[in-house]
Amino acid sequence: MPDKITIKEIAKEAGVSISTVSRVINGSSPVKKETKEKVLNAINKLNYYPDALARSLRVGYTDTIGIIIPNIANPFFATLVRGAEDYLRSKGYSLIICNSDNAVDQEKKLFNILAEKKVDGILYSGIGDHLEKFNHINIPIVFIDRVIKDNRFSYVCSNHYKGMEDLLNYLFETNHKRYVFISGKKEIFSAVERLRAFGNFVKKNKIEYKILEGEYTYESGLINGKKIKKLPDVVVCSNDLIAYGVIESFKERKIKVPQDVSVTGYDDITFSKMFSPALTTVRQPIYEMGKISAEIIHRLLIKKDDYIPVKLFQNQVIVRESTRNPRNK
Amino acid sequence: MPDKITIKEIAKEAGVSISTVSRVINGSSPVKKETKEKVLNAINKLNYYPDALARSLRVGYTDTIGIIIPNIANPFFATLVRGAEDYLRSKGYSLIICNSDNAVDQEKKLFNILAEKKVDGILYSGIGDHLEKFNHINIPIVFIDRVIKDNRFSYVCSNHYKGMEDLLNYLFETNHKRYVFISGKKEIFSAVERLRAFGNFVKKNKIEYKILEGEYTYESGLINGKKIKKLPDVVVCSNDLIAYGVIESFKERKIKVPQDVSVTGYDDITFSKMFSPALTTVRQPIYEMGKISAEIIHRLLIKKDDYIPVKLFQNQVIVRESTRNPRNK
DNA sequence: TTGAAAGCGCTAACAC
DNA sequence: GTGTTAGCGCTTTCAA
Numbered sequence: 001m002p003d004k005i006t007i008k009e010i011a012k013e014a015g016v017s018i019s020t021v022s023r024v025i026n027g028s029s030p031v032k033k034e035t036k037e038k039v040l041n042a043i044n045k046l047n048y049y050p051d052a053l054a055r056s057l058r059v060g061y062t063d064t065i066g067i068i069i070p071n072i073a074n075p076f077f078a079t080l081v082r083g084a085e086d087y088l089r090s091k092g093y094s095l096i097i098c099n100s101d102n103a104v105d106q107e108k109k110l111f112n113i114l115a116e117k118k119v120d121g122i123l124y125s126g127i128g129d130h131l132e133k134f135n136h137i138n139i140p141i142v143f144i145d146r147v148i149k150d151n152r153f154s155y156v157c158s159n160h161y162k163g164m165e166d167l168l169n170y171l172f173e174t175n176h177k178r179y180v181f182i183s184g185k186k187e188i189f190s191a192v193e194r195l196r197a198f199g200n201f202v203k204k205n206k207i208e209y210k211i212l213e214g215e216y217t218y219e220s221g222l223i224n225g226k227k228i229k230k231l232p233d234v235v236v237c238s239n240d241l242i243a244y245g246v247i248e249s250f251k252e253r254k255i256k257v258p259q260d261v262s263v264t265g266y267d268d269i270t271f272s273k274m275f276s277p278a279l280t281t282v283r284q285p286i287y288e289m290g291k292i293s294a295e296i297i298h299r300l301l302i303k304k305d306d307y308i309p310v311k312l313f314q315n316q317v318i319v320r321e322s323t324r325n326p327r328n329k
Numbered sequence: 330m331p332d333k334i335t336i337k338e339i340a341k342e343a344g345v346s347i348s349t350v351s352r353v354i355n356g357s358s359p360v361k362k363e364t365k366e367k368v369l370n371a372i373n374k375l376n377y378y379p380d381a382l383a384r385s386l387r388v389g390y391t392d393t394i395g396i397i398i399p400n401i402a403n404p405f406f407a408t409l410v411r412g413a414e415d416y417l418r419s420k421g422y423s424l425i426i427c428n429s430d431n432a433v434d435q436e437k438k439l440f441n442i443l444a445e446k447k448v449d450g451i452l453y454s455g456i457g458d459h460l461e462k463f464n465h466i467n468i469p470i471v472f473i474d475r476v477i478k479d480n481r482f483s484y485v486c487s488n489h490y491k492g493m494e495d496l497l498n499y500l501f502e503t504n505h506k507r508y509v510f511i512s513g514k515k516e517i518f519s520a521v522e523r524l525r526a527f528g529n530f531v532k533k534n535k536i537e538y539k540i541l542e543g544e545y546t547y548e549s550g551l552i553n554g555k556k557i558k559k560l561p562d563v564v565v566c567s568n569d570l571i572a573y574g575v576i577e578s579f580k581e582r583k584i585k586v587p588q589d590v591s592v593t594g595y596d597d598i599t600f601s602k603m604f605s606p607a608l609t610t611v612r613q614p615i616y617e618m619g620k621i622s623a624e625i626i627h628r629l630l631i632k633k634d635d636y637i638p639v640k641l642f643q644n645q646v647i648v649r650e651s652t653r654n655p656r657n658k
Numbered sequence: 659t660t661g662a663a664a665g666c667g668c669t670a671a672c673a674c
Numbered sequence: 675g676t677g678t679t680a681g682c683g684c685t686t687t688c689a690a
Contacts, residue, residue: 006683017661022685032659047465052445053391054683057382057666064425064446071411073599073616078407082400085428094425094442096393099414116381117393117423136376218603244603251605270402274547274573276580276605287402335667346677351669358670361675383667386682 005048013042025050056118064094065297066114067123069144070102074216074241075269076286077125080144083290084123091298093120102187104128111137121297127187140300142293146189147312154300156293156311160190160266163282163315164197167264170317171234172205174324176262178232179209182224182242184216191216194238194266208232214242221245231261234323240265240272240281247277247322262323277321284315334377342371354379385447393423394626395443396452398473399431403545403570404598405615406454409473412619413452420627422449431516433457440466450626456516469629471622475518476641483629485622485640489519489595492611492644493526496593499646500563501534503653505591507561508538511553511571513545520545523567523595537561543571550574560590563652569594569601569610576606576651591652606650613644 007025011018016035023031024039031039042048056062065088069077085095096119098110107128114122115137125144134141134153143155171179181198184191195211202209212227214220218241225246228235237243243265247257257263257277265272268283296309336354340347345364352360353368360368371377385391394417398406414424425448427439436457443451444466454473463470463482472484500508510527513520524540531538541556543549547570554575557564566572572594576586586592586606594601597612625638 004683008683018684019661019663019686020659023660026685028685030659035659049441049445051386051447051683053382053386053447054666055685057380057386057668058683058685060666062382072401072414073404073408073411075402075404075407078404079402081426082402082428085401085426089428094427094446096423097410097414097426098423099411099418112378113423116378118380118382218599244600247605248603270547271573271600271603274577274600275603276576333667337667347667348669348678349676352676355669359675364675380667383682384669386684387667387669389682 014038066119079286080290083287084294087294158313160193176233184238218245225249234262280323343367395448408615409619412616413623416623487642489522505562513567547574554578563591609652
């Protein structure tokens with residue numbers, strides 16, 4: 001028995017041609033029942049399994065999708081990936097994951113690698129904004145968490161502006177008048193949108209405020225939390241991770257949340273409900289977004305649509321324990 | 330300009346043969362400087378990038394590794410995957426991720442898919458224990474988080490038994506005499522080991538105890554926490570997620586941790602230090618384990634070793650705020 | 659219903 | 675240093 005079992009060995013074993021073997025494997029055209037059985041037996045006997053590489057080279061697709069994200073260790077992206085993988089797996093695709101750490105250079109490299117590996121499509125959550133560069137790589141792309149004005153591209157995004165606006169209005173109504181806002185990096189679409197909502201909020205309402213520049217990490221929350229000398233009514237954090245850090249830094253200073261100060265997050269990652277105090281935040285349907293991005297890339301691939309699908313998710317304010325209730329004022 | 334740029338078009342454009350093009354791309358044998366330049370220019374001009382599929386078919390490897398894990402949305406595995414991906418990427422590999430949800434059938438399917446896609450190696454964290462079945466799939470496998478006695482296989486694991494033993498001894502020394510232990514599923518190696526340590530602990534020491542059967546999730550902690558009617562001195566949870574759930578269930582009942590009861594976890598996932606109360610737990614070097622598993626598969630692939638590498642990590646008790654201090658007794 | 663053969667894009671052995 | 679060519683394992687015409 002040769003080391004490598006190919007369609008050839010099966011053909012020989014079954015006493016048919018390789019095209020016949022291919023036909024029974026793919027059901028691509030009718031095969032006489034007895035012949036089919038002979039082939040199936042040979043496959044079983046020799047433990048044959050097809051070589052997807054050779055197949056892909058021939059047919060021109062790989063049933064493989066690439067996903068570029070900043071960091072899988074961030075639970076936001078882990079949940080997103082899970083959503084995408086579940087859908088893709090159900091449609092017969094595999095998923096290659098690539099962490100970019102939000103570095104444009106790395107993103108470019110990853111695009112090239114995925115192109116070379118001939119993935120059928122790319123799910124892309126990152127910061128690179130030179131759309132032109134996506135032209136010569138002729139692979140369908142779905143942008144995640146970023147609205148693309150250019151109507152050549154599909155995207156899935158949630159309404160960060162509206163979500164933040166809703167949260168801020170809720171806070172205002174519950175007697176929060178003095179704000180500290182900790183932003184994310186300005187390269188990141190969602191961070192810009194959330195900050196923009198805050199900007200317009202302070203224009204509209206007479207409040208005291210201060211903006212601290214941070215990034216989407218626990219450590220950034222820790223650092224920025226320490227910088228807050230004069231306590232506001234609420235610290236509005238651009239995401240949940242920052243809020244965790246801020247709360248921790250307050251804990252070290254014996255500042256009580258929400259009794260002394262309210263703190264809010266954004267995203268509603270899995271842990272925010274487990275956190276103590278449970279975090280008031282804005283929920284993005286993260287898993288769903290991953291799933292829908294996968295669904296879109298799939299539609300693009302089977303060319304079901306002659307338009308470019310786009311999906312904007314609404315976000316929802318989730319009030320928990322890290323903010324004061326109006327009656328507690 | 331043809332739709333698809335291959336080595337052929339480059340050869341034509343540069344006025345050389347395709348082998349010369351291949352040589353400059355791979356640096357596989359010396360090429361005259363001027364010729365090289367011509368080729369490079371053509372590549373640039375036509376925006377050529379090689380087809381990894383065709384290359385792999387020819388050379389017999391794909392520079393792609395598969396990883397099978399229960400669930401990427403579990404931060405333990407997300408961190409593990411990040412460790413693996415970082416190392417693999419640095420060595421030029423890509424990573425295909427597969428979620429199995431700890432279902433043996435799904436694991437089998439995933440093995441087949443990865444075999445068909447001709448991954449060079451598989452990182453495997455799962456429950457399937459029929460080692461024989463790994464025989465006909467002739468791909469190097471590194472088992473993660475599971476000690477394999479069969480010396481045909483590499484593994485990376487941490488010393489769950491010792492870690493749990495150390496934790497229990499610490500608890501005993503700090504005046505915890507009545508225990509509730511919430512286990513993980515008995516299909517999972519680490520859960521069995523941690524339970525085994527508890528079994529031996531209660532044999533050696535005169536203590537009151539009760540064992541609750543759970544699984545490695547927050548929800549399981551929530552449910553099992555509610556089942557605890559008579560409060561012990563400490564609830565020892567098989568992992569951090571369970572501990573979060575238990576603490577939450579206690580919170581609902583106004584039971585204070587650690588004042589009324591201590592609670593411990595295992596793993597020390599990223600969030601355990603952010604948790605409130607910060608969780609006393611046992612640290613596994615999760616990122617490191619992912620990284621080393623990747624390193625091992627790489628060694629296997631470049632055949633640097635003529636033995637089967639194996640790595641056992643030690644775990645470390647991390648005392649935080651969810652357990653009583655002895656002096657608080 | 660089946661078989662022969664071309665060819666997907668590439669590498670590498672061989673020849674010059 | 676460079677070109678020619680076989681062939682990796684498969685699918686898909688085309689012919690029978």
